Amino acid sequence: MLKATRTSFEKAKRNIILFAFINCTAYIVFMLVVKYTGLLHVSGMRTINYAILAIFSIFQIKSLAKQQLHFPFLEVFSVTIVTGTISFFLFSIFLFFYSFFDPYLNNLYIMDVEKTPRLAPPLLMFFEGSGISVIIGLIAMEYASWLREKGHKKYKDL
Numbered sequence: 001m002l003k004a005t006r007t008s009f010e011k012a013k014r015n016i017i018l019f020a021f022i023n024c025t026a027y028i029v030f031m032l033v034v035k036y037t038g039l040l041h042v043s044g045m046r047t048i049n050y051a052i053l054a055i056f057s058i059f060q061i062k063s064l065a066k067q068q069l070h071f072p073f074l075e076v077f078s079v080t081i082v083t084g085t086i087s088f089f090l091f092s093i094f095l096f097f098y099s100f101f102d103p104y105l106n107n108l109y110i111m112d113v114e115k116t117p118r119l120a121p122p123l124l125m126f127f128e129g130s131g132i133s134v135i136i137g138l139i140a141m142e143y144a145s146w147l148r149e150k151g152h153k154k155y156k157d158l
Contacts, residue, residue: 012064016083019060023087026052028094040104046125049091050132053084057140065147076144080137088129092122 027049034040057080064079099105099118 012079015060015064016079016086019056019063019083020086020090023053023056023083024090024094026056027087027091035102046128049088049129050136053087053129053132054136054139057083057136058143061140061144061147073141073144077137077141080140081133084133084136085130088126088133091129092126095125096122 030048030052031040031046034042034045039045060079060083061076064076095105096119099121105121
């Protein structure tokens, strides 16, 4: 699919990895800000991570368009899903190691801390993030379609 649209797989891969690290860094910064402001116990705060992914996915699509990489509808979807999944995988790794320093973090995800393995919260975050990446991918597809319909010359082949 990438070959048919004249998109270099290496350029796409670099873009995906770059935005996965940017997203993961934003999740970590947000989590630490929430923790040190005392709001970590507020339920639903981790949904902000999904908003972060959506915002950076929009920037990612614009970045791909500016690089004149020609991404059809489904490739925008695929790039967004892969970026989101990798970013939440990296965030899960961070959560796993961070849970050794902050045992309170495990209490947020599981009820019985003594019987549940330490790997449960990071796995939960990874699967939640992977699932939401599909929804964000659909949003990014619509955004790419909107750019194409808007008639911008530089976005015509998106």
